[in-house]
Amino acid sequence: MRILFLGAGATGGYFGGRLAKAGGDVTFLVRPKRRDQLIRDGIKIESPVGNLTTPVKAITREEISAPYDAVILSSKAYDLSDAIETIRPAVGENTLVLPLLNGLKHLEALDDAFGAPRVLGGMCQISVTLTDDGTIQHFGPFAAVTLGPRLAEQKTASAKLHDVLAKGFDARYSDDVIAAMWGKWFFIAALASSTCLMRATVGEINRTENGREFLANIVSECVAIATANGYPPEQAMLEFTKSLMSDSNSKISASMLRDIERGGRIEAEQIVGDIVRRGRAQNVATPLLETALIHLQAYENRFTPSEPVSR
Template sequence: MKLLFLGAGATGGYFGGYLAKAGVDVTFLVRRKRREQLARDGLKIESVDGRLDIPVKAITRDEIVAPYDAVILSAKAYDLDSAIEAIRPAVGDKTLILPVLNGMKHLDTLDAAFGAARVLGGLTHISVTLTEDGIIRQFGQLSTLTMGARFAGQKAAATALYETLARGIEARHADDIILAMWEKWYFLAAFAASTCLMRAGVGDIVRAAHGAEFTLNVLNECTAIAGANGYPPQPEMMEFSRTFLTDPASTLSASMLRDIQRGGQIEADQIVGDMIRRGRAHGVATPLLDLAYLHLQAYENRCAAVKPG
């Protein structure tokens, strides 16, 4: 299969790079500056397994000449509209689109743009960053990409894509990809809402008076929303979430908090706002999520007010 990765940033560059190393036909769709950097230096990854330096194929939008078998999207939610326009020339009648964004809202947008039949479900578990000099740097051991069919008619094509991905990365084929996406989302929403609202890591919150009660109450709101939408978290995931969010020794915080601390854009609506809306649709009360979302929107408004131009 011919795969097109939108961008060669942290997540897409990591998975695409290791697939290219395994001999998979991978092309990166990038902006001109990144294309020149990749042509000059190749793709560079610093992972827990060592360093990878590999020449890769990279093109700009105007250089797309034919459809690809699959397009992998790892864009941020606030860049989704521009991402859709960027990949349009690469999408043909049989092209699969595999988004690995957080939450669920992007599925509706992609379905409207390309048709639900070609849009799969997906998610990743990885902690990576792209340095200013173009190096993809991994933190921690996790580096999995989970994908699967959303509809019965997608199963054969989804299986073929999974088999291609499994040649070079730790890929997982979920029987119920929507459940898998919900399980990541409800945890991520609780993690982000808790640490961003308190502007602190998990351990700092938990060691405060009533801190563990607070994080569990945020988690309970997210759990109730997932259940009301027909995707209650499985016991193993529930146990992991409770343990993670009540660990007094934890130094971890959500990547959204790190984005705030550096003054960057955030996925407030995709991760927290949409969770609230899906809760309200089923009558689930979300007082703590509401407060966290207000906090995040206030941050976004302040950034917009001081943005040049």
Template sequence: MGSRILVVGAGAVGGYFGARMASAGHDVTFLVRERRLQQLRAGGLCLISSVGNVTMTPRMVMAGGIEGPYDIILLSVKAYSLMAAMNDFAPAVGPQTRIVPLLNGMQHLDILADRFGPAAVMGGTCFIVSMLDAQGRIVQTGSLPRLSVGERDGSNTPAARSIAETLSGPGFKTVCSTHILQDMWDKWVLLAALGSICCLMRGTVGDIASQPAGQGFAQAVIHECASTAAAAGYPLRDAALKGTVSLLCKCCFKIPHMCCRKIPQHGYGDQPL
């Protein structure tokens, strides 16, 4: 019997990965709220994707309707929605449940561990460019999405490998990582630098880098964010640092409209659960 997967939300990220897994035959249920429930009942869960379109009828449940524990909970809320989401999915957590959070940042790991116990919480992150359109369809663009999951202590356990295999499907790549916290910090530096650069200069990274001192400013912000990660014990790997510099200081000349909303994001705090 396959693992039961509860995807918390059917938005731009949870909806994408959940739909792909369900299409591959995995036992997937979406935890949704009333508005999204009615929307998906009316039109189905629709992906418009650079790697293939999908429309499916998802299995859904609302808070209060969860029956029994699930094996895996895929969690991709924004930080400000975390407390409410935990209350909603708490009945789905049993002694053997593993929670795979896809939030940006790090604080949510401690919050989840305090509530459900350290053994229940894995590390996780993803890279995907997706959004909900006006009809509630998930529009994914860019390169093949990636989902990474691993034990927080870096151990290569059979359980981690099994969960990575379960959280897989056509339309994205799944990685079982033995350095998942480093992966999460690498992504944090990218997003923290991006947000700082765009907000401080009130422009897109393309606009900023095209100015005489723009690239120097962007690199200074990136290195400041990287120093924060290093102080926490997770200095950026060379490839990650070079990739961030290239994306925010060089590639942006080819994509002058790039801003915070165009960089790989995840979560569905800006859409109904």
């Protein structure tokens, strides 16, 4: 399969680089400066599971000459509109689009742009960053992609894509990929809401007088929303979340907090706003998530003043 990765940032660069090293037919769709760097130096990954430097194919949008078999998106939600237009020439009648974005809100936009039969469900779990010199730094041993069909007619093609991706990295196939996406979403919504609202790590919050109760309650709100929408978290994921969020020594915080601390853009609507609205639609009370969302929207309004968000 000819696979196109949009961008060669931390996430897409890691998975695409691993697949390219394993012999996959991988091309990176990037801006001219990054294309020149990739052609000159290849993809560079520093990781506890093994460093690699490998030559890769890289093109700009103007150089797309034919549709690809699959296009993999790992862009931020606030860049999705641009990403859709960038990949449009690469999406043909039989192309699969695999988004690795957080939450579920992006699926509607992708369905509108390319048709639901082309858009799979997917997510990734990885901690990576891109250094100033273009090196991808991977933290910890874990890096996995989960994908699967959203429609029965996608089963054969999505299984084939899984088999190709699994040659390069930990790729997992799910028959209920939306449930898997919810399983990640409820956790990152709780983590982002709590650590951003308190401007602190999980451990720092737990060491306050009522921090443990606060974190438990915000997790409960996220679980209630997922459950009301028909996707209660699996017991193992629920136990993992409760254990992590009650650790007084934890140094973990959401990547969204790091984005705020450096004055960057954030995925407030994709991760927190959308889950709050899905809770409202099911009459789930979410006072803590609502407070966190106001906090995040207020931060965003410093940079992009706008009319009040409609309820």
